[in-house]
Amino acid sequence: MKKIAIIGSGGAGKSTLAVALAKQLDLPLYHLDRLYWGPNWQRAERPAWAQLQQQLCGQQSWIIDGSYFNTLDIRLAACDTVIFLDVDRYRCIYRAVKRTLFSNHRPDMAEGCHERFDWAFIKYLWHYPTKMRPRVYQQLACFPNKDIVVVSSGAQAIEQMKQRQLNQG
Template structure:
């Protein structure tokens, strides 16, 4: 377990799990939102974003959290461990609310990204399991079949998984 791709809806816990596992295997975590958006929420050029991910996954050890289905195959092809946090919308929305309260609506200390909650984002989170999750599952089946794949559907299961992976991770 040296190359970990963490995928899931906003508020699913990608950053929290990613930090814990990165610490355990002695590597850094890359938050794709930090890479993709600048301080004014302008998006990175798609070709540049893909090239940067190719560079990131060429390292021997990494943890990358983010969804971005268009570039997910880049991460899946090189990952040895894939964690898909397929949590209910209410759980994710609660996670977003907690993060917002913790950061007082400002910059997320863990990632450096400013929380940006829009009606479009809430609709995306609400519809994620119906609209995005099937695509993510297809991409995992197509590009991640060689990896140790974990699909998690609750916070409790996510906590158990992290404990199990941390116990077997190289120190």
Template sequence: MKRIMVMGVSAGAGKSTFARKLGEKLDIDVYHLDAYFWKPNWVQASTEEFRESNRKIADQDKWIIEGNYSTTYDIRAPRADTIIYLELPLIICLYRVVKRWLTNIGNTRPDMGPGCTEKLDYQFIKFIVTTYHKRKKKMRTRFREFQSAGGPSKKVIVLRGRKAIQEYFTN
């Protein structure tokens, strides 16, 4: 594993924390896509700017890229050798998003772009709830395609639940 995509079913699945721990364990730099997508004060990067940042990261020999972002999956996936997918129940994801907000009010998390202080609004909660089940289905299809495109050199690791995620690091 040298080029790893850490993806999740939803915000709150634990992608950032998992990627950070994995980066430390494997001594590989971690790139959080939110930090490239969001400019200060929650301004979105242009599509081309975001895609270019993904290209620069994906062209490196070793990386862990954390985040879903369908708009740049086509850049990352062909270079990746492994996808690690975190799938937790919707209620746990929602709980974690609210907890993260309460813990970080007024601060910018290390996995975010500078000047993007923690926020939580109805639109974000609605997005999580309305895309959760569709995303689960879409990810399964995406992973089958990923593996069939690269054969045995493309590996997908699915971790369902907190226990599976914790056990991954103890093995």
């Protein structure tokens, strides 16, 4: 467990889990949201975005949190472990709305990217189980040699990772 990709819907708890695991496993942590978004929600350019992920994935160890489906294959090819937070849509929407109402800035986001309520994002979260989840499982099936952990909460993920550490040690 030296290269861990954490994926899932927005609001699933990827960043919170990533911080906890980075401390537990003493691994460098990269939040894709922080790297993708520039000030005031400026998107990274596609070629540079893919190249940055290739560079990150080439490092000896890491935890990378974020889904970004268009470049997911880069991380899946490089990681040894995938944690898919397959969290209920209601919980994801609740967390996204709560985050918007009570947090001005997330530490896993770029400077100048303040929380905002976005109906398009809420709609994306609502449709994630029917539109994106099947695509994620298709991608995961292309990497049968990876240790794939599918859980419905960060707490379950932490418990499973502790068990894996004990079994390896």
